[in-house]
Amino acid sequence: MHNSYLDLQPALGYQFQQPDLLQLALTHRSHNGTHNSERMEFLGDSILNFIIGEALFEQFPDAREGQLSRLRASLVKGVYLTRVAKQLGLGPYILLGPGELKSGGSRRDSILADAVEAIIGAMYLDAGMPSCKRQVLEWYADRLKTLSLEDTTKDNKTRLQEWLQSRKLALPGYEIVDIGGQSHSQHFEVECTVSERGLVFRGKGQSRRQAEQIAAGKMLAELENAGNQDATLSIETDPGTDN
Structure with missing residues (x-):
């Protein structure tokens, strides 16, 4: 495994017991034609929805279901996942095929967001839910602190x-x-x-x-x-x- 993957771990705030899982999560299908990272994205998406959903449920005990759903949607999809990826500096570590690399795939929002989900899936497989949950909540800590129910009624x-x-x-x-x-x-x-x-x-x-x-x-x-x-x-x- 290339040392560059290990170099990413301090930024993630997580040390993998099975580093190959991190490599797999960062290997885009264009690199080797397999869809293993997409399987991890699927798993990571489900885990992220649960972790953020539980956090919001506890943080806003008086919120209605629709409010919680809208808050969660704003945190687990597209735009915000891309922001997390950029904060972690994932782009240079994603393994891409020649075509994606040439077209700037490492900066593409959808690829960055997918990589975050895949890494969450990898952390879960590596150490289970408690460790994965702890790290995800660290990534989201600042945003969760500033979140309010007003965010569900505007824009x-x-x-x-x-x-x-x-x-x-x-x-x-x-x-x-x-x-x-x-x-x-x-x-x-x-x-x-x-x-x-x-x-x-x-x-x-x-x-x-x-x-x-x-x-x-x-x-x-x-x-x-x-x-x-x-x-x-x-x-x-x-x-x-x-x-």
Whole structure:
């Protein structure tokens, strides 16, 4: 195993008993054609959801289920995982194939976020849940300290963007379709479009920003509702393998 992997461990704050697990987590499929790191991403994603979910459950005893779900989503997907990866300095340690390396894959947000999940899976396999949980909570400590329930009720545009990015969908488009009223009391109407889903929603507000936020909120509600219905349908129609 190359020493560079061992050099990463102080930044992670974790010493692997089985260093090969770290190497595996950092080996992108483009490097050797295997999907072992993706299996670790799957495991790490599940573990991260549990660890952060439990932390939020304990931190906000009066929060509703929807508030906890939105807070967790903001911490375990896309944008925030990329931030964690950059803080840990993962980019130079990810093993990539020639094509990904040439195109700057080590700086690509999706690859960085996947690497964080894979490392979490590797830590779990290396030492079990208590050690893995302790280290993940250290990575998230500063953010958890500043988190509040107000974070669940603001910035629909950011939440919509993160929802789309986590599913590798294009970002929404916003267009002013109407401006009315007098100059001192104008109102704006804005369309929010997600082309890949064929959805368009309108929002009205006293400013363009307010109208965009309202339209984004309607879009996000529809997408989340459709996603929940798809998940339910999948469960109901899956014949399973047990007899």
